[in-house]
Amino acid sequence: MVKAVSKDFIWELLEKIPDPEIPAVSIVDLGITREVIFKDDQIHITITPTYSGCPAISFMKKEIVRSLEQNGINNYQIHTTLSPPWTTDWMSDEVKAKLSDAGIAPPGKLVHCPQCDTKNVEVISEFGSTACKALYKCNDCQEPFHHFKQF
Ligand SMILES: [Zn+2]
Known part of the structure; x- marks a missing residue:
């Protein structure tokens, strides 16, 4: 049945x-x-x-x-x-906003700090905890964060 x-x-x-x-x-x-x-x-x-x-x-x-x-x-x-x-193009803006709220910078050519939105950031490791994410550090608020890489 x-x-x-x-x-x-x-x-x-x-x-x-x-x-x-x-x-x-x-x-x-x-x-x-x-x-x-x-x-x-x-x-x-x-x-x-x-x-x-x-x-x-x-x-x-x-x-x-x-x-x-x-x-x-x-x-x-x-x-x-x-x-x-x-590809990351399949992500809607709504989903990118959810990522941002979770402290992960959404995919994009310009990486913004998800905490303070500055572009004054630097990459610490191209491979963060997983291959999908890179580890960044914000030079303004000093917070480390993940960036969901653009595919
Ligand atoms: Zn910041």
């Missing part, structure tokens, strides 16, 4: 799954979840990792499976696609 669920319900579940690296935003916010398609009694969910070889992808898959099964949904398939590749 296939549980009748709507596409909107699936999207709502996915929107509750935080990005493993940046818990302030969901995997839907980041554009990792590409599409949800209902076909032949199966729910097909397609995801694209934020960068190729991202170790977070298996974690995200696990979280999606957990969320679906908790809601009694077992007729699903999760697909991973690398084409077209994920």
Whole structure:
């Protein structure tokens, strides 16, 4: 017996799954979840990792499976696609604002301090805690912060 669920319900579940690296935003916010398609009694969910070889992808898959099964949904398939590749252009301004609120400078050519908004910043490490983020220091307020790199 296939549980009748709507596409909107699936999207709502996915929107509750935080990005493993940046818990302030969901995997839907980041554009990792590409599409949800209902076909032949199966729910097909397609995801694209934020960068190729991202170790977070298996974690995200696990979280999606957990969320679906908790809601009694077992007729699903999760697909991973690398084409077209994920880019930071898929982030909406709203998501960039969420990143900023979380103390992470959103992607962009000009890096601003998320605390005081100055451009007087310097890079400390191109590779912060993860490959997606670089570590910066603000020269005005002296606060270190992460910058979500532009892809
Ligand atoms: Zn600052």
